[in-house]
Amino acid sequence: MTKSYWISDIGCVRTHNEDSCLSLPEKQLYAVADGMGGQAAGEVASSLLVEVLREDLSSLDGIGEEELRRAVLHANERILQEAEANPQKKGMGTTATVLKILDGRALWAHVGDSRLYLYRGGHLQQVTCDHSYVESLVSQGSLTEEEARKHPQRNMLLRAVGVEKGLEVDTGSFPLQWGDFLLLATDGLMNMVEDDAIAGVLEAAWQAPERREGLVRELVQMALNAGGTDNVTVVAVVYS
Numbered sequence: 001m002t003k004s005y006w007i008s009d010i011g012c013v014r015t016h017n018e019d020s021c022l023s024l025p026e027k028q029l030y031a032v033a034d035g036m037g038g039q040a041a042g043e044v045a046s047s048l049l050v051e052v053l054r055e056d057l058s059s060l061d062g063i064g065e066e067e068l069r070r071a072v073l074h075a076n077e078r079i080l081q082e083a084e085a086n087p088q089k090k091g092m093g094t095t096a097t098v099l100k101i102l103d104g105r106a107l108w109a110h111v112g113d114s115r116l117y118l119y120r121g122g123h124l125q126q127v128t129c130d131h132s133y134v135e136s137l138v139s140q141g142s143l144t145e146e147e148a149r150k151h152p153q154r155n156m157l158l159r160a161v162g163v164e165k166g167l168e169v170d171t172g173s174f175p176l177q178w179g180d181f182l183l184l185a186t187d188g189l190m191n192m193v194e195d196d197a198i199a200g201v202l203e204a205a206w207q208a209p210e211r212r213e214g215l216v217r218e219l220v221q222m223a224l225n226a227g228g229t230d231n232v233t234v235v236a237v238v239y240s
Helices: 041-057 065-085 133-140 145-150 195-207 209-225
Strands: 002-009 019-024 029-036 096-102 105-111 115-120 123-126 170-175 180-185 232-239
Touching: 002 019, 002 209, 019 041, 019 232, 029 041, 029 180, 029 232, 041 065, 041 096, 065 096, 065 105, 065 170, 096 115, 096 180, 096 232, 105 115, 115 195, 123 195, 180 195, 195 209, 209 232
Parallel strands: none
Antiparallel strands: 002 232, 019 029, 029 096, 096 105, 105 170, 115 123, 115 180, 180 232
16 A cells, blocks of 8 residues: 655746656556756656656556656657757756556656655665766766755756657666655755755654655755755655
């Protein structure tokens, strides 16, 4: 049995919300997407991604990593086609972090710098890898995690859906345990709130089930209190 909660907020600075979210509890299918591109094209890209995921995956019974990967690649094609038909949207794209729960396992697909976290046994683990310039510097040892958080090019992506045809999609899966919390979020959360603080909210919700319904709002409010410089979208799934 799972319970899920989600919220998407425009933040304190942006004039429109380019994030999109998919939450289909009855299908145990979830996703977050952070769009980019001028003239609200980022909103178009993230919305197209969610639309394709819904169309391609919600009616399938047997879903594996390959089906998730194909759906993201299909969204890549759709966004490229939309940009070709509407030159003002050229260059738009979106992140994609997709989660499917099936037979006691978490299956995921990922492109960009939105994230999937697993909170288990008091520990918060980042499941996905950020496809960003600063993360590549961190991996090389050229930047610390703290320096990366403040780097002027922290939003520069090395991979995004809808930007080029030859898209590489990360996928993976792992067995779930009773009491696991799964968290999907756009970088409007992580850029404002440190992982330790996110873990603290999840731990409080784990200890006190009555707080679970409000945990996504609590996380978003923390991002807003820290400046809310970007849109922020959070999906939380409790496996119990």
